[in-house]
Amino acid sequence: xxxxxxxxxxxxxxxxxxxxxxxxxxxxxxxRRLHFDGDMPVISGFLNFVYAQNTGxxxxxxxxxxxxSRWGLSAVAIIAGxxxxxxxxxxxxxxxxxxxxxxLLLAGIAGNVTDRLRLGFVIDFIDxxxxxxxxxxxxxxxxxxxxxxxxxxxxxxxxxxxxxLETSAIQNPQSEI
Numbered sequence: 001x002x003x004x005x006x007x008x009x010x011x012x013x014x015x016x017x018x019x020x021x022x023x024x025x026x027x028x029x030x031x032r033r034l035h036f037d038g039d040m041p042v043i044s045g046f047l048n049f050v051y052a053q054n055t056g057x058x059x060x061x062x063x064x065x066x067x068x069s070r071w072g073l074s075a076v077a078i079i080a081g082x083x084x085x086x087x088x089x090x091x092x093x094x095x096x097x098x099x100x101x102x103x104l105l106l107a108g109i110a111g112n113v114t115d116r117l118r119l120g121f122v123i124d125f126i127d128x129x130x131x132x133x134x135x136x137x138x139x140x141x142x143x144x145x146x147x148x149x150x151x152x153x154x155x156x157x158x159x160x161x162x163x164x165l166e167t168s169a170i171q172n173p174q175s176e177i
Contacts, residue, residue, distance in 0.1 A: 005093035012088075012099050016107040023111035023140035030125035030139075047128055052137045053121040070120050077113040081106060097155045104148030111141030 001009075034040060034051035041048050055069065088102040115122040124142070128135040 001093075008093050009089070009099065012103040013106075015100075016103040016110075019104065019107035019140070019144050020110050020114075023107070023144070024114065026140050027111075027115065027123040027125070030123055034125055046130060047126075049125050050127045050137060052124040052127075053119075054124050054137075055121045070116060074113055074116050077109050077116065081109040081113065084109065097151055097158075101148040101151035101155065104144045104151070106148075108141040108143075108145035108148060111139070111144070115141075 030049065030051055034049055039048055039050045056073075084102050084106045088099065088106065091098045091102065093099070112122045122139065122141075124137040124139045126139060126143075127137045
């Protein structure tokens with residue numbers, strides 16, 4: 001790995017650190033403002049900030065496990081974060097989509113595991129409603145994980161499409177006149 005490649009990867013990690021800090025700062029704000037003063041409508045009937053403690057995983061699944069769940073989910077998150085970091089360092093510097101998505105995943109995992117280890121639950125506060133539809137309350141770390149995972153899926157499709165196009169071009173070369 002060249003010095004330039006290392007600097008680029010460190011820049012991605014700095015972005016992950018920034019997302020982590022935004023997550024922790026907004027959760028701190030939510031605790032001070034929303035937990036004690038109540039809900040805060042942002043766009044009436046659509047977006048609200050509400051304080052919620054999530055002891056489970058996404059959408060509060062597995063939230064009845066108590067301390068066993070807390071430490072088990074923390075261990076899984078730490079292993080996942082370690083794997084993400086491993087793949088991050090193994091990814092070539094030229095693969096920006098993967099590096100960016102892994103950095104977002106790492107930031108989100110770190111944000112939520114920090115809450116779980118420190119508090120025993122994850123603080124959620126962003127709440128969307130649209131008519132009768134209500135999206136589960138989430139936080140910046142959750143959004144970071146979703147965007148990172150979405151970028152990985154997008155990269156999978158784009159890479160597969162590019163390989164299909166390359167294979168097609170090799171199998172059916174057009175002669176130039």
